[in-house]
Amino acid sequence: MGDHVAPPEALDTLPKILDWNATARAGLPASREKAFGIWQSFTWADVREEARAFALGLLNLGLAPGDRVAIVGENRPRLYWAMAASQMCGAVPVPVYQDSVAEEMQYVLDHAGARFAVVENQEQVDKLLSVKDRLPALERMIYVEPRGLRRYDHERLHAFGEVQARGRAGADRAEELDALIASAKGADTCVMLYTSGTTGKPKGVVLSHDNILSAARSSSVFDDLCAADSVLAYLPMAWVGDFIFSMGQAYVCGFSVACPESAETMLSDLKEIGPTYFFAPPRVFENLLTSVMIRMEDAGTLKKWLFRVFMDHAKRVGPDILDGKPVGFMDRLKYRLGDLLVYGPLKNTLGMSRVRLGYTAGEAIGPEIFQFYRALGVNLKQLYGQTEASVFITMQPNGEVRADTVGVPSPGVELRIDEKGEVWYRSPGVFVEYYKQPEKTAETKDPEGWVATGDAGFIEEGTGHLRIIDRAKDVGKMADGSLFAPKFIENKLKFFPDILEAVVFGAGREMCCAFVNIDLGSVGNWAERNNIAYASYTELAQHPRVYETIRAHVEAVNRSLAEDPMLAGGQIHRFVVLHKQLDADDGELTRTQKVRRTIIADRYAPIIEALYSGAKEIFAETEVTYEDGRKGKISATLRIEDAAVVPAQRRAAA
Amino acid sequence: MKDMGQGFVTPDGRRIGGPVMEVKNITLRFGGVTALSDISFDIREGEVRAIIGPNGAGKSSMLNVINGFYHPQEGEVWFRGAKRGPMKPHQIAHQGIARTFQNIALFKGMSTLDNIMSGRLTKMKASMFSQAYWFGAAEREETEHREAVERIIDFLEIQAIRKTPVGRLPYGLQKRVELGRALAAEPSLLLLDEPMAGMNVEEKEDMSRFILDVNDEFGTTIALIEHDMGVVMDISDRVVVLDYGRKIGDGPPDEVRNDQAVIDAYLGVPHE
Numbered sequence: 001m002g003d004h005v006a007p008p009e010a011l012d013t014l015p016k017i018l019d020w021n022a023t024a025r026a027g028l029p030a031s032r033e034k035a036f037g038i039w040q041s042f043t044w045a046d047v048r049e050e051a052r053a054f055a056l057g058l059l060n061l062g063l064a065p066g067d068r069v070a071i072v073g074e075n076r077p078r079l080y081w082a083m084a085a086s087q088m089c090g091a092v093p094v095p096v097y098q099d100s101v102a103e104e105m106q107y108v109l110d111h112a113g114a115r116f117a118v119v120e121n122q123e124q125v126d127k128l129l130s131v132k133d134r135l136p137a138l139e140r141m142i143y144v145e146p147r148g149l150r151r152y153d154h155e156r157l158h159a160f161g162e163v164q165a166r167g168r169a170g171a172d173r174a175e176e177l178d179a180l181i182a183s184a185k186g187a188d189t190c191v192m193l194y195t196s197g198t199t200g201k202p203k204g205v206v207l208s209h210d211n212i213l214s215a216a217r218s219s220s221v222f223d224d225l226c227a228a229d230s231v232l233a234y235l236p237m238a239w240v241g242d243f244i245f246s247m248g249q250a251y252v253c254g255f256s257v258a259c260p261e262s263a264e265t266m267l268s269d270l271k272e273i274g275p276t277y278f279f280a281p282p283r284v285f286e287n288l289l290t291s292v293m294i295r296m297e298d299a300g301t302l303k304k305w306l307f308r309v310f311m312d313h314a315k316r317v318g319p320d321i322l323d324g325k326p327v328g329f330m331d332r333l334k335y336r337l338g339d340l341l342v343y344g345p346l347k348n349t350l351g352m353s354r355v356r357l358g359y360t361a362g363e364a365i366g367p368e369i370f371q372f373y374r375a376l377g378v379n380l381k382q383l384y385g386q387t388e389a390s391v392f393i394t395m396q397p398n399g400e401v402r403a404d405t406v407g408v409p410s411p412g413v414e415l416r417i418d419e420k421g422e423v424w425y426r427s428p429g430v431f432v433e434y435y436k437q438p439e440k441t442a443e444t445k446d447p448e449g450w451v452a453t454g455d456a457g458f459i460e461e462g463t464g465h466l467r468i469i470d471r472a473k474d475v476g477k478m479a480d481g482s483l484f485a486p487k488f489i490e491n492k493l494k495f496f497p498d499i500l501e502a503v504v505f506g507a508g509r510e511m512c513c514a515f516v517n518i519d520l521g522s523v524g525n526w527a528e529r530n531n532i533a534y535a536s537y538t539e540l541a542q543h544p545r546v547y548e549t550i551r552a553h554v555e556a557v558n559r560s561l562a563e564d565p566m567l568a569g570g571q572i573h574r575f576v577v578l579h580k581q582l583d584a585d586d587g588e589l590t591r592t593q594k595v596r597r598t599i600i601a602d603r604y605a606p607i608i609e610a611l612y613s614g615a616k617e618i619f620a621e622t623e624v625t626y627e628d629g630r631k632g633k634i635s636a637t638l639r640i641e642d643a644a645v646v647p648a649q650r651r652a653a654a
Numbered sequence: 655m656k657d658m659g660q661g662f663v664t665p666d667g668r669r670i671g672g673p674v675m676e677v678k679n680i681t682l683r684f685g686g687v688t689a690l691s692d693i694s695f696d697i698r699e700g701e702v703r704a705i706i707g708p709n710g711a712g713k714s715s716m717l718n719v720i721n722g723f724y725h726p727q728e729g730e731v732w733f734r735g736a737k738r739g740p741m742k743p744h745q746i747a748h749q750g751i752a753r754t755f756q757n758i759a760l761f762k763g764m765s766t767l768d769n770i771m772s773g774r775l776t777k778m779k780a781s782m783f784s785q786a787y788w789f790g791a792a793e794r795e796e797t798e799h800r801e802a803v804e805r806i807i808d809f810l811e812i813q814a815i816r817k818t819p820v821g822r823l824p825y826g827l828q829k830r831v832e833l834g835r836a837l838a839a840e841p842s843l844l845l846l847d848e849p850m851a852g853m854n855v856e857e858k859e860d861m862s863r864f865i866l867d868v869n870d871e872f873g874t875t876i877a878l879i880e881h882d883m884g885v886v887m888d889i890s891d892r893v894v895v896l897d898y899g900r901k902i903g904d905g906p907p908d909e910v911r912n913d914q915a916v917i918d919a920y921l922g923v924p925h926e
Contacts (some may be wrong), residue, residue, distance in 0.1 A: 036804035037816065147809075148867055151667055264814035 004226050006217070012186030013209040015088045015250045019181070019344070022048035025254045028227055031077035032258035034269065044254065047081060054160070055085035055177055058116065061140055062076040062156070065090030065180060068112045068192065070138075072096045072105070072128075073120025074627070075233040075259045078144045078160055080242050080246060082118040087190065091116075094192045094204070095238040098124065104202075106131035108194050112204055112399030112435065113137045118160070121145035125157065182603055186210040191247075193240050193437055195387050204435030205240075205387045214249030214428035215390035218411035222395060223357055227254035229276045232269060235259050240387040241361075247280060248390075270351030278358045281300065282365035287382070288350055289369055311337035311375070318343075318375030323399045343376045352378050359383050359395075364468075366495045367403035374401065382406050384468060387450055388444065389413075390429030394466045405465035415466065421456040421483060422472040456485065469567070476507035482569030491571055497522040498552045501582050503595050504572065505608060509566060515604070516550055517581050523549075537637045538579040547641055550577055552581040554643040568648030574611050575643055576618075578604075578634040585625045610640055661698060664891055673732075674803045674875050675720060675845055679731035682715055682899075688871055689715040690726065690899045697843070697888030702869050703877045704886045704916060707896035708919060713879040716896065717845055720877065722746040722781025747776050752841035754832045756848045756879075763820030766831050769820055770806055774799045809871070810864060826857035833864060837872075844868065846878035850885055858882065862889050883920070887911060895919065 007020045021030070021044040031042040042050070063069070070088040071093050073079050083093035094112045096105055098120065099445050105127060109117065114231065115137055119125055125143055132138065142158045143149060143541040149157070194202040194366060197565035205574035219225075233246040246257045254276070260269040270278075296307055317331045327335075347353045358380040365382065373380040379398070384406035385391040396407035409415050413427040426449045433441045445451050456475040457468040467486040469475060476484045486504045492580070493502040493516065500519035518541055527534060527543075534540040558571040582588040603622065621635035661671040682848040690712045697703045697720075705713050716725040718814040719731065722741045733749065741749075752773070760769050765828040777799065779783070784792040807813055810830050814821060820831050824834045829849060836844055849865065850858045866889055868874050880886045886893060887907040895903035895910055903910045910916055 036801060036808055037813075038804075147871070148863075150870065262811065268814075318903045345760075 006220075012213065012437070013087065013181070013184045013188065014190060014212070014247065014251055015084060015181045015184065016042070017213075018048050018051065018084055019494075021251065023255055025227060027256055029230075030250070030254075031080065031255040032230075032256055032273070033077045034259075034261040034265075037181075039258070039272070041256070042077060046572055047077075047084075048466075050078075050164065051081040051084040051088065052174075052177065053164040054081055054090040056170055056173055057163035057165070058085060058091070058167070059173055059177065060166045060170045061116070061163065063089050063091055063116055067091040067116065068094050068114040070096055070109050070112065070114040070119075071237060072093050072117060072124045073098050073144065074263060075235075075237055075242070075246070076120060077143055077257075077259055079118060079120065079237060080233075080257070082142075082189070083247065083369050084109065086116075087184075088177060088181050090184060090188070092189045092192055094194070095236075095243070096194065097236055099236075102127045102131045106134050108202060108204075109135055109138060112192060112194075115139050116142065118142045119144070120423045122148040125149060125152070130504040144166055149516040163377045164324045174398040181435060184212065185597055189432065191243055192653070193238060193243065193387050203440055206435050207240075207390055207429075209491060211390045211429050211431060212244065212248045213252065214412065215392050215410075216244055216252045218428075219244075219392050220249050220253050220394070222397070222411055224256065224299065225249060225253045225277065225357070229255035229357075230273065231255065231257055231279075232260060232266075232273050232275045234263075234266050234269075235258050235279065235281075240391055241279060241385070244391045267351065270469070271348070274351060274354040276354050277355050278352065278355045280358070280360060282360050282369070285360060285373060286369055288370055292305075292346065292350070304343055310334075310342040311372075313338055313372060314375035314377075318377060319371060319401075320373055323401065327591060339377070347376055347378065352376075357378070357381070361385060361406075364373075364491050365403065368495070370403040384466065385411075386451075386453060388431045389425060389427060392429060392432070393423075393425050393427070394452070396465075400463070400465070402465070405460060405463070405467050407466065408464050409466070415459065416450065417458060419440040420472065421458065421469070421475055422459045423453045423455050423466065424450045424467070425453065426450045427581075457485075467564075475498055477513070478506050478569055479508055479510050480569065483566050484570055485567065488567070489514075489557065489561065489572070490595070492557045493553065496556075498526070498549060499553060501589075501595065501598065503582070504570075505601070505611070506570065509612065511612075512570050513608070514554065514572045514575040515600070515607070516554075516575055516577045518546060518550070518577060537581070538634065541579055542636065542639060544639075547577060547639060550575070551641055558643060559646050562646035562648055565648050568646075571645040572643055573645055574640055576607060576611060576638050576640045578607075579620060579638055580622060580624060582635050585627060586623075607638065615640060661700075664701075666835070666911065668700060668870070669700045670891060673697065674699050674834075675877075676732040676820050677716075677720065678730045679730065679866060680716075680726045680731070682712075682719060682724055682726040684770055685888060690719070693729070693896070693901050695894045697875060697877050697903055698892075700873055700875055701891040702865065702889055703875075704890035704893045705877065705879045706829065706881075706883065706886050706893055707894065710898075711896040711897040711919075713896055714847060715899075717847055717877070717879055721751065721845055722789055744776070744787070747839060750840075750842040751845065751847035752836040752839040752843075754829070754836050754847060754849060756851060758825075758828045758832055760820045760828060760832055760835070763819055765817045765819055766812060766815050766823075766834070767803060767807070767817060769831055770803045770834045770838050771799060773835035776839055802836060802840075806837050808857075809837075809867070810834050826860075829853070829857075829861065830864070833861075833868075837868065837874075840872075841874060842877045846876065848879055850880060850882055856887055864911065865889055883911075 011020055013497045025322035026045040027043050029041045030044045030047040033040050069091050070562055071079050071083055086093045094114055096108050117128060125141060125354045140156050142160055142163050144160045146159050172220055186209045188209055189206050191207050192204045194204050231245055232240060235242045250257050258273045260266045283476060313334055317327050317335055318325050323334060355378050358378055361383045381396040381401050383395040384393045387602045392410035394407040395410050408485055413425055416424045428449055454469050454472050456470050456472040457466055470487040474487055478484045484506045489504045493499050498519055499516055503515040504512055554572050554575050561571050562568045589595060594631045606618055607618055617637050617639050619637050621633055624632055624634055663669055666784050675697040678694050680690050680693045705716055707713050719726055725740050807816055812830055820828055847849050850861050864886055890907060893907055893910045895916050902915045902919055903913045
């Protein structure tokens with residue numbers, strides 16, 4: 001039994017694959033969970049037995065094919081088994097974000113019409129009980145963790161173990177269950193996932209077994225995943241990525257899924273489990289890096305020196321070694337030494353010693369952060385995906401990993417860029433429909449099966465890599481018709497630690513200009529080290545040497561923009577460092593720290609005018625709101641500087 | 655709340671039994687200062703019993719009498735039907751009474767795990783020799799005790815700080831660890847000295863839940879001293895109110911809350 005033997009293609013649903021795994025991979029670990037401080041393993045045979053017992057129990061409680069079963073809780077093996085058990089019965093699991101408040105949960109459960117809910121603990125039971133009057137369809141609740149629930153009315157409430165016991169006692173319905181499993185088809189619904197929905201109410205994305213399995217199968221081949229791999233399931237179960245990694249790919253490849261003991265112990269669990277396959281949003285990688293850097297600041301001189309010398313070396317040659325590119329013998333030797341002294345121990349601390357495949361997605365990751373992990377020898381890659389695509393739209397193949405692209409189309413995915421620059425895709429993973437919302441489905445998916453991503457991007461000439469620029473609705477045109485993608489440029493600026501916030505103007509204009517907010521922490525630190533005295537934020541912001549630094553950053557961004565003919569028009573000609581920080585209290589940012597362009601354009605109209613009029617400085621007076629609600633004024637004379645722009649150039653074919 | 659002979663049933667359906675501990679006419683003096691004068695009340699099997707009162711009312715002294723740490727000049731302490739004479743602290747621990755302290759008394763340099771393990775001390779039987787060399791009985795015993803400790807860690811949801819030295823933990827968590835150590839002795843009577851002092855609202859809510867869960871899951875009788883009236887009223891079955899070393903009220907929370915003497919003690923009475 002090799003690690004790479006995949007279940008036959010004819011097995012077209014997850015329960016059928018689970019049955020196959022229970023014989024072909026009977027003794028291999030499938031789930032891991034820490035109970036009372038010790039990791040417990042369940043083999044594929046165990047998982048099938050547990051899930052079957054639960055499925056029989058569900059039948060006994062009256063679950064019927066086509067019913068929806070809500071799954072609410074943090075990643076727990078039993079909740080994954082509950083999803084498999086629901087599918088065995090022909091019912092549809094609907095994982096729900098466990099941290100959503102009762103009202104949001106009520107909306108999802110009500111919209112999905114869930115008859116059963118399998119929840120983690122008392123907290124979730126209480127939440128659902130508080131809205132049960134508005135959930136007429138919900139008949140039964142089953143909990144995993146009995147603590148605190150003993151005195152609850154158990155007429156419609158059941159313990160997970162009790163449902164399994166019912167199932168084991170009523171094993172005479174096993175044939176009925178087998179028939180249900182056998183009669184399920186690939187086109188049947190596998191799971192319903194509610195997208196978090198930044199606009200409007202969440203939508204229920206219906207994914208079939210065919211969707212999930214085609215995505216899981218092709219991506220596993222793409223990255224050569226096998227039964228010996230392991231993952232830590234710590235991202236929300238309601239998120240499509242977790243479903244693909246912890247159910248789809250895990251079933252297809254037969255690898256093991258470990259669940260952290262609790263959300264707070266994630267980092268130590270990561271270290272103990274040492275997964276080989278790791279997914280995290282950029283934020284997690286960023287936080288890990290920051291914690292390393294903070295600890296290095298406190299380290300002794302020798303350690304600091306070692307860290308600096310070897311990390312510099314790693315940044316130079318590490319990514320090339322990882323990509324299998326030619327690297328000199330001495331450099332390799334030094335990298336080996338570094339691995340022994342620095343990279344190895346560091347990776348161990350980060351829980352990444354064994355990671356051979358890491359993915360990040362969701363938003364842009366800072367190039368330094370990305371390169372840091374790759375320099376250490378962690379094969380961190382980017383992918384671009386959506387719930388509607390069963391995750392995968394594009395992925396980076398080994399050897400073609402860069403911070404600024406999201407990779408080439410995943411196997412089986414077709415890509416198309418429309419005239420407005422929006423990215424469309426079509427693949428076997430494309431969702432069936434939005435549950436009970438045919439008009440929304442029609443808006444997103446055209447009759448030929450193409451789906452609009454809502455993101456603007458372009459396919460890089462030569463490499464065929466997709467590059468995402470911005471949300472499609474934020475992308476505009478400049479006066480000469482060239483593409484203007486403010487968020488893309490702002491993100492590039494914000495990757496410099498000195499720049500906290502940036503706002504770029506240029507829609508309908510001849511050239512782009514920018515507002516910059518310095519990061520007081522980073523720039524203040526720099527000023528201290530360089531004996532630059534300043535009395536206030538405003539004074540520091542207007543310091544000539546700060547302008548020098550910021551101009552260097554802006555020009556670096558211009559050079560990188562010039563490399564792309566499509567974006568070269570968006571180079572920043574003039575910029576100003578603002579005298580105050582953009583603030584949510586002044587309405588300039590949203591509470592989630594996103595810039596509100598129109599409000600800023602309105603408040604700072606004179607400065608924008610000065611940017612475009614060619615003035616060298618401008619007197620600005622701005623009203624500010626203090627945290628206690630009082631109002632005051634900040635005024636200053638702001639310098640406006642020019643930044644060098646670079647003529648557009650064609651990228652040399654790669 | 656209905657009286658059913660010896661015990662009663664709480665509104666949420668827990669059965670409260672007969673008295674576990676009875677203090678009768680206790681008077682405690684420190685030199686010329688009378689800390690407690692003529693106090694009597696009982697603590698019943700399975701209940702959450704609160705002792706409240708303003709600063710200096712004698713709450714901690716009362717707890718120390720129950721605990722056996724102070725020996726009152728007058729009065730009697732009855733525990734499980736037997737009159738109790740002067741005892742050494744370890745004898746009290748062996749009786750199944752555990753406590754936490756107002757000013758956390760943990761081993762700051764030791765991990766959470768080790769601190770809770772220290773609460774198992776009274777349960778350890780292996781000889782010092784076999785413990786020192788960790789073989790035979792000691793090895794088996796440690797595995798057993800570790801499991802008990804892990805159950806407490808799980809119960810109190812402190813997995814993330816299992817190996818953290820407690821000195822590095824925030825105050826609220828240290829309080830939780832201290833509760834864990836008291837639970838490790840598997841007491842039948844648990845004394846909590848201001849378990850919620852110095853906590854923020856959220857920490858208080860967590861602690862209240864843990865106290866109720868301990869009472870519910872393990873059937874442990876709990877006597878607690880608390881300052882925060884709101885919390886006390888929410889979680890206790892019966893409340894004793896002390897003021898200047900005298901008992902001024904005793905009964906279910908609602909009754910005590912509306913008692914004029916109690917209100918006066920807490921809010922003060924105007925001087926004529």
